[in-house]
Amino acid sequence: MAKKVARLGLFLCAAMLISYIETLLPLPLGVPGLKIGLANTAVLFLLYTDRFSTALGVNVLRILLTHILFGNVMGLAYALTGGILSSCVMFLAKKIPALGPVGISVLGAVCHNLGQTAAAALLLSPAVFYYLLFLVPAGVVSGIGIGILAWLLLKRTPTLLKAQKS
Amino acid sequence: MFKRGDIFVIVLVLALTVAGTVGALLLRDQGNTLCVTIDGQEYGKYALELNQVIEITGKGNNVLVIQDGQAYMQNADCPDKICVHHAPISRSGEAIVCLPNGVVAEVKREE
Numbered sequence: 001m002a003k004k005v006a007r008l009g010l011f012l013c014a015a016m017l018i019s020y021i022e023t024l025l026p027l028p029l030g031v032p033g034l035k036i037g038l039a040n041t042a043v044l045f046l047l048y049t050d051r052f053s054t055a056l057g058v059n060v061l062r063i064l065l066t067h068i069l070f071g072n073v074m075g076l077a078y079a080l081t082g083g084i085l086s087s088c089v090m091f092l093a094k095k096i097p098a099l100g101p102v103g104i105s106v107l108g109a110v111c112h113n114l115g116q117t118a119a120a121a122l123l124l125s126p127a128v129f130y131y132l133l134f135l136v137p138a139g140v141v142s143g144i145g146i147g148i149l150a151w152l153l154l155k156r157t158p159t160l161l162k163a164q165k166s
Numbered sequence: 167m168f169k170r171g172d173i174f175v176i177v178l179v180l181a182l183t184v185a186g187t188v189g190a191l192l193l194r195d196q197g198n199t200l201c202v203t204i205d206g207q208e209y210g211k212y213a214l215e216l217n218q219v220i221e222i223t224g225k226g227n228n229v230l231v232i233q234d235g236q237a238y239m240q241n242a243d244c245p246d247k248i249c250v251h252h253a254p255i256s257r258s259g260e261a262i263v264c265l266p267n268g269v270v271a272e273v274k275r276e277e
Contacts, residue, residue: 075265098171106175125203125270127261133190136183140176151167 008054015042015062016069023070034135036142037109043087044105044150045157047094056087077123078116085115101154102147109143110136190259197258197273200237202230205268212237214256214273226267237271239264 046055067076090108113135202209204224220230229241236254249264261272
């Protein structure tokens with residue numbers, strides 16, 4: 001139990017740090033909601049090495065805490081919807097044997113875009129669906145990058161860091 | 167590094183995006199009304215034929231300009247200024263969104 005809590009804390013910390021670093025690298029492309037999504041590396045890593053509940057928990061807590069800490073409360077509802085949807089879809093996608101980290105990560109990124117846009121459409125106006133034309137291709141590109149990153153991490157991280165699934 | 171299914175997923179998602187873009191391009195037509203909402207609440211409707219300056223005061227201040235049938239955000243007090251940098255809109259379905267102020271200006275076609 002203590003080991004599990006420590007592990008969760010460690011990954012939450014890492015994911016938050018990655019999120020923070022990402023806020024320092026703004027993308028001047030003029031599309032709201034466009035992000036690299038680097039923190040998804042941690043979620044992907046957890047999906048492969050731990051239970052789904054851990055991955056989902058780390059993702060939700062990371063989104064909550066980073067939005068509160070780094071002062072972007074406005075985007076919280078969008079990010080949470082996207083984060084939960086993408087975590088669930090990545091969990092299901094991992095059950096498909098033909099998919100590797102890259103495919104799962106691309107699906108996760110695109111579903112994050114769909115989720116956040118749907119939340120914004122509900123809260124603001126359906127007109128925001130128009131932004132999907134930019135968000136989805138960007139999600140595919142960053143999803144491939146994050147997938148490769150997670151693949152490298154999974155290959156090179158010592159088994160010590162990977163918890164035994166109980 | 168890549169599994170067979172990964173390539174399939176990438177191609178599928180990109181194909182759907184292209185289909186969506188083509189669909190959106192084919193369906194769009196010139197609009198005649200600019201509908202402004204703040205946090206989903208209707209704020210006002212403005213005819214695109216009339217040149218006008220619309221000052222929107224809600225959670226923040228935005229200045230919309232309609233000129234020659236096109237609308238653009240001239241000024242806003244939001245931190246990111248994404249709405250100000252947005253290209254002018256004129257076709258139905260196009261929209262300028264100012265997330266910090268909750269402002270959505272969407273072009274519609276109304277009789």
